Amino acid sequence: MPANTIASVHCIPMRLPFHHWSQPPLFAGRPRNKLDSALVRLETQDGTVAWGESYCVEPRALQAVFETLIAPLACGRQADDESLLPGMQRALHNLGRSGPVVHALAGLDIALWDLRAKRAGLPLHALLGGKRRDQVRVYASLLQYYADESLLAQVTDRALAEGYTEIKLHERTAPALAAVRRTTGPGVPIMVDTNCAWLPHEAQAAIAAMLPHAPFWIEEPVWPPEDGEALAALRQRCPVPLAVGENAASALALRRMAEQATVQYLQPSVIKLGLTAALDIASACAATGVVCAPQVAFFGPGFLASLHLIAAQQAEVSLERLYVELAHVPYARTVPIEHGWLQVPDAPGLGADPEPALAEGRYAN
Template identity: 30%
Template sequence: MKVTGVRQWIAEFGYYNAIYVQVETDDGVVGQAEVAMRRRTRTVAALIEELGEYLVGEDPTRIEAHFERMYRDSFLGGTLLTIGIAALDMALWDLNARSLGVPVHRLLGGKFRDAVPVYTHARATESPETFAAEVKDRVDKGFTAVKTTLPGFYSQVTSVHHKVPASIPARTTETELLPTSIWQRVGEYFQAAREAVGPDVHLMLDCHGRLNVANAVRLCEELAPYQLTFIEEPTPPERPDWLAEVTRRSTTPIASGERWAGPYGSAPFLEQHALSIVQPDVAFCGGITAAKRIATVAETHGISVAFHNPFGPLTSAATWHLAATLPNFMISESMLTPAQLKFWDRYAENPPKVENGMWQVTDDPGLGPRLRIDEIVRHPFRPEYDRGGTR
């Protein structure tokens, strides 16, 4: 079996553009995948085209060899490179499993668990009361875990702009002066949410690297009474020593890792015990191959995995197939909001289904979903989604 071609399509996905990839072979088996990089869609698409040229004529069963070749032959690394690699890597896993008539998790070592727990999102709204109502709505829909972005820094955000202006502008750096009341204000949000849903719902906060060490510690101290499951990316992702200091001084677990480029990007964080929970993104770090390596090393450090995964049906399927096999898996992100789910059904047949906050692991061949290419073509790339405007 040889690869005969790599095709890709870009489709708008509500607030970003998704890139869909298909690896084709001479015996008719195809593998499909999905990636996205807000504000850099065309850059990633060009990279996938170049990497695909290497793959044509190759044996698609040699997944590890192809990962190493694509990663090392590029000379310069970084997340943009590993997103391109991830698209082809996930498609190769899908292709190989389909050629054997088995699910991807079977090729990864088989199921460690029969169901994968996932969490969803609630907006950091204009007030603690409306935020609490949003969290309760998610719980009423069956979820037992909910995450939000940093109140005051985010309210209602798209990839293009803040629909509702935040108290703190998007381009405020971690070293600038912040309002003295902001920490108490954030605490009020989580106090309201905790009172609305009780002590057993998992609440999580994503800071998007917006704080310096001192302010991150102040935030952790303010939120300690509300027993968050984790605080994500409190400091910028480039400095493991900063994150290690916050982890050392926080009673709330600290999570990070969504921006890691390949296994080597995770190494300094794991070596310094800079976090309690790793969050690799299968579609960012280099695909299933890279994410599995990161998870395995994390296990040797006693660190849990909570996958970053705010994307669509194929990326979610790839993430959850891997999650099903990992002893140290904890929970996975999902973007299962009503606004997003319509795109899952539009662009994929047999998208993953989540009930009561769990994805029941299936034995469907490959990753499970199949692309609706006709629908993808009908909803092409939207340039305004790539213009930025939020951090």
């Protein structure tokens, strides 16, 4: 059997306990004290191991997808077969164009890129067009504090003291933004992610209330998030840049937004759409003047894949980092954040493999 034959594909949940210096935030209506994604471990016949990452809301569901759908279709195939992933996408399309199956395929896609770069003996950014920058700025992305101005000020102070020079909020009110602006002073970019807080007719007034506090962009301002017509209309009326993409239903929807310049920033998530799709969206953005700013809410191979994409793409943007205290910090030694910056790794593939604690499933439950 050829050396590049896929021998196994496994899903390893990565449920990292965290603390964000407050009571656990709510996620899907329940308190959240772990940040969940899943490692994807791919091994070829000759023993080469590559890694990907999938978005993972429910580990049991994602593991079942890998065991019953992804692994049977991938194992025995040649990893460098360009028809592999497109064929799997078409074979599984009737199970949903978004959600766990698509997220599983995204993780497999990242692993295939890692494998391809490792076999070539090159860093991933070399396969994405070449490195344009040696380091990438990282912004501190705060979880939701429900407009608690005191907590927002404390956590912002903490992030600034660690060297972060850009902040993102997951808040929905002008007073919350004002509290952070008082803490940072002028000149510090503050992004505001509302997580699809407003219906289209509500968004303009809510954003107008934030204008005195100089938001850098407003992220996911409307529900539903793929309403391109509403977003385009809001862009015309709103003096602040808009950013969308994390919750896009499909890569095609994001590409259309790039081609039509619906918003100023597009944010593909590699652990939801895959690196291939994100690269395609970045290329479409480069042709239109829209800025591709990959969304990175988790900490595994998808984080590194996004780093390589940003290092290689034309537009210079900062990389998102959820600002929390983790029980285990992936890549803390191999690709550390230092004073708000990341050095782009030049080792083959993604530049680092998950630590044994993660690869062995210590944080799977």
